[in-house]
Amino acid sequence: MEKKGFLYVDTHSHLYDEVFDNDILDVINRAVDSGVGKIILPAVDSSTIDRMLALGEQYPHVFEMMIGLHPTSITSENVERELEVVREHLDRGAWIGIGEIGLDFYWDTTYKKEQEEAFERQLSWAVEREMPVSIHSREAMDRTLEILSSYKVKGVMHCFSGTFSQACKVIDMGLKIGVGGTVTYKTNLMREIIRTVGYEHIVYETDAPYLPPVPYRGKRNESSYIPHIVAYLSEYLGVSIAELASAAQKNVESVFGIVL
Numbered sequence: 204m205e206k207k208g209f210l211y212v213d214t215h216s217h218l219y220d221e222v223f224d225n226d227i228l229d230v231i232n233r234a235v236d237s238g239v240g241k242i243i244l245p246a247v248d249s250s251t252i253d254r255m256l257a258l259g260e261q262y263p264h265v266f267e268m269m270i271g272l273h274p275t276s277i278t279s280e281n282v283e284r285e286l287e288v289v290r291e292h293l294d295r296g297a298w299i300g301i302g303e304i305g306l307d308f309y310w311d312t313t314y315k316k317e318q319e320e321a322f323e324r325q326l327s328w329a330v331e332r333e334m335p336v337s338i339h340s341r342e343a344m345d346r347t348l349e350i351l352s353s354y355k356v357k358g359v360m361h362c363f364s365g366t367f368s369q370a371c372k373v374i375d376m377g378l379k380i381g382v383g384g385t386v387t388y389k390t391n392l393m394r395e396i397i398r399t400v401g402y403e404h405i406v407y408e409t410d411a412p413y414l415p416p417v418p419y420r421g422k423r424n425e426s427s428y429i430p431h432i433v434a435y436l437s438e439y440l441g442v443s444i445a446e447l448a449s450a451a452q453k454n455v456e457s458v459f460g461i462v463l
């Protein structure tokens with residue numbers, strides 16, 4: 204039998220979310236049929252790690268997993284306990300990276316200090332273990348970059364939504380820019396930033412079930428929509444789909460070591 208030629212890795216997808224419980228096998232099959240050969244599942248916090256592990260272990264040919272503590276899950280009460288859970292899992296599991304970790308000052312700044320401490324702790328684990336990171340940063344890009352400047356890590360600035368100069372800093376640090384469905388939205392500035400900094404610095408992601416590309420806006424996102432994102436950019440930039448796919452795949456290989 205001929206080997207199927209996969210083009211894409213979805214570098215950030217929460218397919219273990221309950222909204223996929225009824226049709227996860229269809230979702231996986233659609234992803235595979237659309238050319239997505241691997242899907243990376245990022246962790247959020249201890250309440251969903253078991254669901255993620257169950258899914259990842261059931262379909263090991265499709266999924267890779269990351270472990271980490273998401274900034275919006277952090278409170279002053281739970282932060283130490285949650286970090287301990289991450290550390291224990293790091294010691295035991297076969298993780299492809301640490302994520303998603305970072306800062307989120309959009310929803311709430313009450314636990315800003317705890318978010319920063321947790322981010323730094325997890326970055327130091329990534330350095331110690333030479334593991335890549337998946338970074339979540341919302342309304343906090345300058346502070347995120349400031350903290351990152353003290354750590355030499357590989358990784359992805361997931362769902363990047365910053366400015367041109369912030370994008371340049373991300374790239375200068377050796378990180379890749381995660382591009383998802385929002386790039387297809389009318390008012391999004393990302394496609395112009397990509398045109399300027401160059402598509403060689405990006406990887407693709409869905410962040411499913413959130414933020415689906417046009418024409419699926421408002422619906423549940425899933426990994427099979429990656430080709431829509433790439434096709435949109437191909438048209439916008441005037442660069443072939445094959446070229447965009449192979450540039451992103453080079454980055455996936457260098458950051459996560461995933462070969463399709």
Ligand SMILES: [Zn+2]
Nearest residue numbers: 215245303410
């Ligand atoms: Zn996410």
